[in-house]
Amino acid sequence: MAKPKKTPRPKAQTPKGFTDYFGGDVTERSAMLAKIAEVYHRYGFDALESSAVETVEALGKFLPDVDRPNEGVFAWQEEDGDWLALRYDMTAPLARVYAQHRNDLPSPYRRYTMGPVWRNEKPGPGRFRQFYQCDADTVGTASMAADAEICAMLADTLEAVGIARGDYVIRVNNRKVLNGVMEVAGLSGDDKAVERGVVLRAIDKLDRLGPNGVRALLGEGRKDDSGDFTKGAGLADAAADVVMGFMDAKRETGAATVVRLRELVAGSDIGAAGVAELENIATLLDAAGYGPDRIVIDPSIVRGLGYYTGPVYEAELTFDVQNEKGQTVQFGSVAGGGRYDDLVKRFTGQEVPATGISIGVDRLLTALRATGRIGTEAHGPVVITVMDRDRMADYQAMVAELRGAGIRAEVYLGNPKNFGNQLKYADKRNSPIAIIEGGDEKERGVVQIKDLILGAKIAETATHEEWVENPSQFEVPRGQMLAKVREILGV
Incomplete structure (x- = not known):
């Protein structure tokens, strides 16, 4: 008689894409988040802890398939047939919370939140399936003062955690200006959606590919060093010139940049509206003492998410670090955000303006450790x-x-x-x-x-x-x- 097989012991290993955080890491993160919360609180923002689980319908970006929701979220089906998922960011839950409790909340509603989010994506070096985000948003006002305030608050936050002035810059652009450029370049309308997507992705790769690489993607396409070919947007030279001019529109001052952008979107109403909003933000920030040493108008910032409807912003750390290959590079982005006036409308049927920022907590911690601002070994008991x-x-x-x-x-x-x-x-x-x-x-x-x-x-x-x-x-x-x-x- 055969001996019964022994049940194998489970492997003591972290699932792929996840990590364990021990004492020092947790303490450093908590201390940094406390400093961030202090700045947010000073600006009048209230804390919010929403559920880590949302209905897939409320998340909106992902819908159930035959067996499971589309790739990108961790989801499961309840016995009653409803699909639930772990939140993949902090913005979609905010839209649900505001729509659900809007009669009890002040308008505008300012909230900040901190916690883990989960994405069902292929893990890689420095890319985890669970990571921390720290968000601040203002819901219920279309005033550009809200966007200017978010940018100012982000600057104060970076300095509060130890990033010195001169070691960071917050870049501000407006998706309406980009839409105006698309219109002038002949890329407006539903029939040009594919080409617009290629152009947006190309612009977003400017830092990595440089002007020549982006220009190639605007045209027939680009072959990389490995020989792989990426098909381009197929723009004519005149249309490509408009897009390249947009990316090269940054001037010595915000005022000069605004003048150049106004020239580029001449004839586009939505583009003109976007330029006016940028001008308004720049004026408000200047009045509050936030000059180009901290915040600049930069047309090269487009932000990837499709739900942005107006101003977009990105915080970049400008000091040098060593990458995995031992090369000296700038640290790069640690936060981004923008205006998303259509997100709450999914629940209410009415447009509810909103704007906000999200800080990549793990990246910001890495930056602080890389510059020696934190990471000294803490004493035990x-x-x-x-x-x-x-x-x-x-x-x-x-x-x-x-x-x-x-x-x-x-x-x-x-x-x-x-x-x-x-x-x-x-x-x-x-x-x-x-x-x-x-x-x-x-x-x-x-x-x-x-x-x-x-x-x-x-x-x-x-x-x-x-x-x-x-x-x-x-x-x-x-x-x-x-x-x-x-x-x-x-x-």
């Missing part, structure tokens, strides 16, 4: 070692005293038999101090304090004689324990 199991109450009294003074501390809860293992544990926890009280110390009313930070420094260079003296471990009266710990920690 003070560790109370256990010399006598029967005196655990004494050790708990010590740790309670430290915690009561606001000092992070813990009692060693492993097997206390091997004292060396307790110190190894403290090292692994990156603890700054270990406290020792054996029977002899208890009887004499003292404790031994081991300064682990100083001890590590001494160990790097000390001679044997210096190590024997070991000034990093000393004895103090039990009543002075808290004061001495505070002195070492500088608190």
